[in-house]
Amino acid sequence: MERHSDEEPGEKAGHYDTVGSLATNVADGFTIVAVGDLIVTRPLTKAQGPGFGAIVKILREADVTFGNMETNIFDIRSFKGSPQAEYGGAYHVSLPELGPDLKKMGFNALSRANNHSFDWGVEGMRETSRALDQSGIVHAGVGENLAQAGAARFLETARGRVALLSCASTFTPMSRACDPAGEAPGRPGLNSLRLARTILVPPEVLENLRKVRNSLPGYRGRHEEAKRIVLAGMTYETADKASYKYEANSKDVAGICRNVRQGKQFADFCLVTNHGHEPGNWSQEPANHEQSFARELIDAGADAYIGHGPHQLRGIEVYKSRPIFYSLGNFIMDDLRTPVGADMFAGYQKDPMKDTDAELTAAEMAGGYETDAGFSDPVFYESVVAACQFEHNQLAEVRLYPIELGHSKRLANRGVPRLASGPQAQGILERLQQLSKPFGTHVAIENDTGVINLRH
Incomplete structure (x- = not known):
């Protein structure tokens, strides 16, 4: 197989690389x-x-x-x-x-x-x-x-x-x-690859969320950033428009x-x-x-x-x-999915004694929740x-x-x-x-x- 030069910067020609180059090294085609x-x-x-x-x-x-x-x-x-x-x-x-x-x-x-x-x-x-x-x-x-x-x-x-x-x-x-x-x-x-998710919201929405958080039982006031709060385990920050932000672990x-x-x-x-x-x-x-x-x-x-x-x-x-x-x-x-676990039937309000696996799949494709548009x-x-x-x-x-x-x-x-x-x-x-x-x-x-x- 044809080989190409894969010297790393600073390597001398003919030097034996005991680690291995990170250059691409495949034959043409x-x-x-x-x-x-x-x-x-x-x-x-x-x-x-x-x-x-x-x-x-x-x-x-x-x-x-x-x-x-x-x-x-x-x-x-x-x-x-x-x-x-x-x-x-x-x-x-x-x-x-x-x-x-x-x-x-x-x-x-x-x-x-x-x-x-x-x-x-x-x-x-x-x-x-x-x-x-x-x-x-x-x-x-x-x-x-x-x-x-x-x-x-x-x-x-x-x-x-x-x-x-x-x-x-x-x-x-x-x-x-x-x-x-x-x-x-x-x-x-x-x-x-774990991700930390932050929900970005306009300033007025953040203030409303802060009021909800402060009214919940068990909340203890503490020093926090003005443009950031944590509510029910989710982090919110202010931004010009609502969106999501992720940070990789x-x-x-x-x-x-x-x-x-x-x-x-x-x-x-x-x-x-x-x-x-x-x-x-x-x-x-x-x-x-x-x-x-x-x-x-x-x-x-x-x-x-x-x-x-x-x-x-x-x-x-x-x-x-x-x-x-x-x-x-x-x-x-x-997706002719069968068999299907009982938990999925329950999740879509279906009865495995009445509804078929195909009917459950159709319900999933159509979307079962307000935030889930399915695959229609x-x-x-x-x-x-x-x-x-x-x-x-x-x-x-x-x-x-x-x-x-x-x-x-x-x-x-x-x-x-x-x-x-x-x-x-x-x-x-x-x-x-x-x-x-x-x-x-x-x-x-x-x-x-x-x-x-x-x-x-």
Whole structure:
């Protein structure tokens, strides 16, 4: 395989680097195809819908084909675990045949850290790991302790060795992994990026909240900042308009950056992925912390950053000749979810003795709470497949293939992607153009395909 110079500043030519350079070191033509969330309950390649085969062809042609695995894989008839009281908003489960089918589609790298990693507890995590291992798919983001969950996993390709790291800023609190401490053992879980959230409100709203806080029983007056209060465990600050502000946990960021650096030291290319819904599925813009976080990971050695979680497209940035995808939306939303835990029935005021699993899923899709609009908007059923090509260890081109998931179809036929065309493809790509403009990224549209051309 062709190698390129990877001397660090200050290194002498011919000096043996005992640590390993953080430079990209892949052969020309190296390609990554990346998609967003895989919410899939069954094998799809045997009875693929119209247009699905064209997408599979794109997936199979890449050196690395990545997606976010947002489900568990096991056979309920022999499963020894149980649905957890704390779950990611829905109980995601897939048939055991899914592992080989994902491999057949072309997937060889999957992220595992997300809010559904532990819908079915540690047993579900372990069963899913076994299924993916048996199918020869590299996966990262969960493990028996934090060290395992945060570690890079490696994929061997013809054009270079790839390190994969996965973390999540949106997760159920009890699913966070930890390391041993003294005699206390470590805890199985996912690789977390904890965020401290502050709600920003106009000054007059803050004063009203202060009055509410001061009137509550048990409150003891204390010195505090004039433009900041804490009410019922939530921090509020003044701002010109209402919004959210996030601050990433410095210890988590340092640990993730260290693992990125180590992963790159043992690989030619490092792919880092984060699952985050912040500030909410309603937002087409990333949360305030994410750009600096993504750039810090690239500074630490990452060659690409892929975000997912909000179930819709967000913008694309190119930083130091490396791609940052703030969200690739949904790739598969084939959510024929069954079985479903009793807690979810209760959460949507449904009765498992009267209502079916499909009817419960339909209620979730429609939105069950005042702050939850569900997934009724067509925007959640439109996305892209992103194909990145590298030449001379630089990102040369990103091709963006618009896809649609059949928003208007019945539940049993909805959620399987096919290439979009005509006005729909144009609409998807124009939206991505606008979302990417704030990051200085130009997306051209050529024959129903988006193109980011970085060749000079």
